Amino acid sequence: MLRTVRATRYVLPLREGGSLPAIVEADDLGLYVVKFRGAGQGILALIAEIIAGEIGRVLGLRVPDLVFAEIDPALGRNEPDAEIRHLLKASAGLNVALDYLPGSTMFDPAARDAAPSPEASLLVWFDAFVLNVDRTPRNANLLVWHRKLYPIDHGAALFFHHYWPSRESKIESPFMEIEHHILLPWANEIEEAAKAARARLNPALLADIVALVPDAFFEAIPAAPGAATSPAERRAGYIDFLTRRLAAAEIFEQEAIRARTRLL
Ligand SMILES: Nc1ncnc2c1ncn2[C@@H]1O[C@H](COP(=O)(O)OP(=O)(O)OP(=O)(O)O)[C@@H](O)[C@H]1O
Ligand SMILES: [Mg+2]
Structure with a gap:
């Protein structure tokens, strides 16, 4: 079960996010980043955040804690920005929120950020498994906080659900997009990470x-x-x-290993 909090104050929009997520204060006095159900990507992005995010956590990745955030339509009544007012109105009810990591920065190789090989390899495996296209140098969606890595933004994972009949064909997808993964240069233990990941997941846990x-x-x-x-x-x-x-993990594991070899 994920906890549910009630949003009490809209603090700040995060304008770098395409879906206009926001920092919100909740009734437990915590600060959260809310991913709104009324945003363009809709409810499917929230479903992907939950399923992919919790798989990442089970694998041992530091996905910030997820909660449900109850939004009262009155929350946005006094927002001067019409776009925000409309978004809050369209998001009444349950939304998904992540623990806010104050002072975190986006992973940036140009700023000499680096990743430990086992962790990079595990993140590559995870993103290939859940078909997450959003971990590229253009948009890393990987926070650095107290020198540790925190993967965020899994709303684009499991993209087959935007066209449900494509589900079957994605089961054995090699996920060629892995070649653009921001951590591929550090991922030189994909085989070991694959073993560890497979040992942690099973059908009951996925259910x-x-x-x-x-x-x-x-x-x-x-x-x-x-x-x-x-x-x-x-x-x-x-x-x-x-x-x-x-x-069928071997199919995307082999592709990730091949993509990594092509980098060298
Ligand atoms: N838990 C968090 N702690 C601190 N900052 C965060 C957190 N979650 C998100 N952010 C910041 O907010 C931005 C937008 O969040 P996120 O990437 O989840 O939104 P999005 O709308 O799905 O983005 P995108 O445009 O990549 O699709 C991030 O790039 C990051 O800077
Ligand atoms: Mg993002």
């Missing part, structure tokens, strides 16, 4: 993670041809995808 997504999120997905309809059907589809992708 537990998918179960974290509330029914209300699945019910908010706009109907589309060929898409699963009930929350139970939808959940089963994610579990089936992740279980079979794990069983």
